[in-house]
Amino acid sequence: MLYDSRTTAGRALSASLGHLRDSDPLVLGLPRGGVPVAAAVAQALDAELDVIVVRKLGVPWQPELAMGALGEDDVRVLNTDVLAQTGVSPSALADVEAAERRELRRRVLLLRGDRPRISPRDRVVLIVDDGMATGATAVAACRVARAQLAARLIVAVPVSSAEAITRLEAEADEVICPLVPLQLNGVGGAYRDFHQLTDHEVTTALGT
Template structure:
């Protein structure tokens, strides 16, 4: 284990992001697990916090394994190696894609409550998740942020596989990750407490950020 909680991981991660304080950054957490990490980063950088909505496309019989990911605005990244190795058919991929598009729309409504997406034009955007195994989800988040006009994209994660970090360096302007074990396995293995968050925990953190900056 490397981190006790996501909040602790966020505080540790923030120490590696102090160089961004003068850049007026916008912190975006990937729901749900990335938001507690992003909250601590936003507090340390005294930056606004919002969510960036993407959904992993999990292999049907092994949902934790990402064969790709989708994001708002029809953004999509596919991990062809996983699809081919797993023998995932086009029909199976489309079924998962449809289901996750529906969940993406539901989460947008639940977490934003009808509020429009935060404008990112010209901003330095810090994309935060609780960890990366393949990097597919964060790659889509970069795509969504870039399409929304972000001037610079920094991907910040407490733990990731070396392969995921290499993948993101092609997509993001900067990748910050203090812990890159060679044999990561699952992201949850890097945490003592890696419980499944619900929407209420996420919306409370977003509201708390808004109150502290009011």
């Protein structure tokens, strides 16, 4: 099974999300690749659409390993077990955090501008990405949404590894994914068109 594009993947994903329509979900896309998927989902569910801008705090010598995450409104989540296991010093953590906080502000300004964030507080929140290989970014997004007091948290992606699904099941109330191949060699392998999105494409999908 191959998706033609992120938009068609979002439409296909929506077929598994009809049970959420009556809950008035807030659909949050993960920039960049998750935004056109989320836009198609929001359109199908007649739901509000926004982005959830998160920055993973990666271990300096193993950036894919998240020692925490940053989100809007000064949300800061630390993975104390990873910090203990890796022995990252407070100064090294502070350096990574400063750099990621700058990038977070840049992305928020780019993607949202003066438009206020739609609060996830007390809402059913649907976090959407174009796929999950390790699930690290989705985990960061879940923890930020939890910190922002989402009432119920669902992660939905068109394709994922089995390992990432298991990882997210410990973070979200529900994980929905129609395509879980026996071996995922990369999210892009599930798409005919998986080009690197431009900032303009992302803001267009958001309607900004």
